[in-house]
Amino acid sequence: MVSLERSRKKVMLPKKFMVHFSLCFVMGFFTGFAPTGKSIFHSHVDSSNRSEFAPQPIEVSQKTTDFNRSWRAPTPSSVVHKHEKPWPQLKPRTLIIIVTPTSTKLPIQAVIFLTRLANTIKLVPQPLLWIVVEGQTESSELSKTLRNTGIMYRHLVSKENFTDLEAELNHQRNLALKHIVHHRLSGIVHFAELSNVYDLEFFQQLRYIQYDSFPSTLCTSSSSL
Secondary structure: HHHHHHHHHHHHHHHHHHHHHHHHHHHHHHHHHOOOOOOOOOOOHHHHHHHOOOOOOOEEEEEEHOOOOOOOOOOOOOOOOOOOOOOOOOOOOOEEEEEEOOOOOEEEHHHHHHHHHHHOOOOOOOOOEEEEEOOOOOOHHHHHHHHHHOOOOHHHHHHOOOOOHHHHHHHHHHHHHHHHHHHOOOOOEOOOOOOOOOHHHHHHHOOOOOOOOOOEEEEOOOOOO
């Protein structure tokens, strides 16, 4: 009896093994034909809540993925806005150099006319330089008058003595020109006599004179209005 039971158990074990093997083979066979993107088992999670946990798609451009390249932000000076207009280039005004010779033969009239001429020169826009040439004298009235004008000036003194009035004035003009050349003053030179009367527009027109073609750095003018 014992031997018969043992033989039956030995026969049953291979049968159970073959049944289990057949079931696993059939399940694997049908699973292979099922779609890969869907799960065989259905979940009980509500589809309306899936969007809360599902990752959002991120658009990544080709430029942002290249992290090995360096990028430098443009400097403010290189950024040009289309609506902004370039600043106009301002041209500086031409220096006007007024040369006034005086005479020691008429000292009182020289001071009076010098004061009147100074009132006109004060109204001329800068830059302006007034060169006043005086003969050698012991009087200091002309120097005091120049200091009180508030005009940028240079006072030159001639040590030469002349009997002729015109020769004295010409010498003083040449002395002023030597001073301008020596100090390399660049501008429009105008010889203004003490008795001259001017319109302010005249000095404005002087600045329109082009003197680049001249060999020296100054242009002389002696006309008056």
